[in-house]
Amino acid sequence: MTPTTRRAARDPRRLARGVARLATARATLAVFAALAVVWAVGFVGVVPIEIWVLDFPALAAAFFFDTLAANEFGVRETAVFYPALAVFGYLEAILVVAVARWLRGRFLEPGE
DSSP: OOHHHHHHHTOHHHHHHHHHHHHTOHHHHHHHHHHHHHHHHHHHTSSOGGGGGGGHHHHHHHHHHHHHHHHHHOOOTTTTHHHHHHHHHHHHHHHHHHHHHHHHHHHSOTTO
């Protein structure tokens, strides 16, 4: 590896552009929409609530921040939950797409 490529590999702007590209990808938006639908159909009762296992990371983080805001800062009980659920649901979607892309690149040959 030449010094130029080492410097390019450590460039924080390159990482930021990659994360921004991943955050705005259609696949990320599709996964986020799917997670939102899973949450909604479990909430309404169309399917058993156990389907929320797919949303567990986002739900756990949202419950944590909602409890923290209510206990430590006196914020109304659900004022933080739904915005936190949206944020952490989107972060979960970004992570799912990133792992899927990494697995696809790791196990599939180029050109398949």
